[in-house]
Amino acid sequence: MRILFITFLLFNLATHIFSxxxxxxxxxxxxxxxxxxxxDAKQNKIAYSNLKYNSIESVNGLTKINVLIKKYDTTNNVIEQKNYNVIFSDTSLMVDIKSFAEEGFNNQKNNIEIIENNIIFPKYLSAKSKLPEANLFIKKDTKTTSNSYEIILKNRTIEENKDIEINGQIYNCVRINYNMVINFSLMSxxxxxxxxxxxxxxSNIGLIKSEMFNENGKLLTTTILRNYK
Structure with a gap:
């Protein structure tokens, strides 16, 4: 699912740092x-993603980063592309998740209802603290049907820092654990x-690893940093 891929890319502390x-x-x-x-679960490479900043600007005292993510298959064909804003204030960071839905529906916006509770991180991330829930609700009506799609990010918790190894290098990482619930209604x-x-x-890289498990604890996908600049 497209929104599923983008959502888990968007979204974290590690042992001797309190905040x-x-x-x-x-x-x-x-x-x-x-x-x-x-x-995938068998460690077969199934795709890769490229994230880059289009711009960083100051808007009404806030710092806004415009982010572009492209997802490629193993033959380097673009299979998905999303553009969104990240906004820093004096007290929090907000990821604008509404833009994910709006871009996907293009000229169909008149038939679409979008309700969002954006992804918020406080300025200081402390281990064992809880983060606010985030959600995105999309409803599309046609002459004969009403379809809806909802993503909820809940139980968002900052865990203790942890060392992980990537390509022979040790990173002491901030970790965020959460549940993603997807509800959808299509036709009947x-x-x-x-x-x-x-x-x-x-620090200075952002997300370097992400693991997704099903509700029974089985590993589904792993996303790992290849390089950055």
Whole structure:
């Protein structure tokens, strides 16, 4: 699912640091760019993503980063692309999740209802603290049907810092654990799915690893940093 991929890419502390500034999530660095590889449960590479900053600007006293993410298959074909804003204030960081839905529906917006509770991180991330719930609700009406899609990020908790190894290098990472619930109704069919996600963040890079599990604890996908600049 497209929104599923983007959501888990968006979204974290590690052992001897009590509190970490919120820019560990999205580093404020001009021309920042990174590539991440995506693997299935058997560690087969199934795709990769490229994240880069289009711009960093000051708007009404706030810092706004415009982010572009492209997802590629293993033959380097673009299979998905999303553009969104990350906004820093004096007290929090906000990821604008409404823009994910709006871009996907293009000229159909008149038939779409979008309600969002954006992803918020406080300025200081302290281990064992809870983060506010985030959600995105999309409803599309046609002459004959009404379809809806909802993503809920809940139980968002900052865990103790942890060392992880990537390509022979040790990173002491901020970790955020959360549940992602996806509810959708298409025609007469309704379904709900729940995933558990653990994200690992590192200073000046942001997300460097993400693990997604099903509700029974089985690993589904792993996303790992390849390189950055």
């Amino acid at each position: 970490q500034n919120y820019d560990i999530i999205y580093p404020i660095k001009e021309n920042f760019e990174k590539n991440m590889d995506i693997y 069919m309704s379904k709900s799915m729940t995933f558990e996600i653990m994200d690992y963040f590192y």
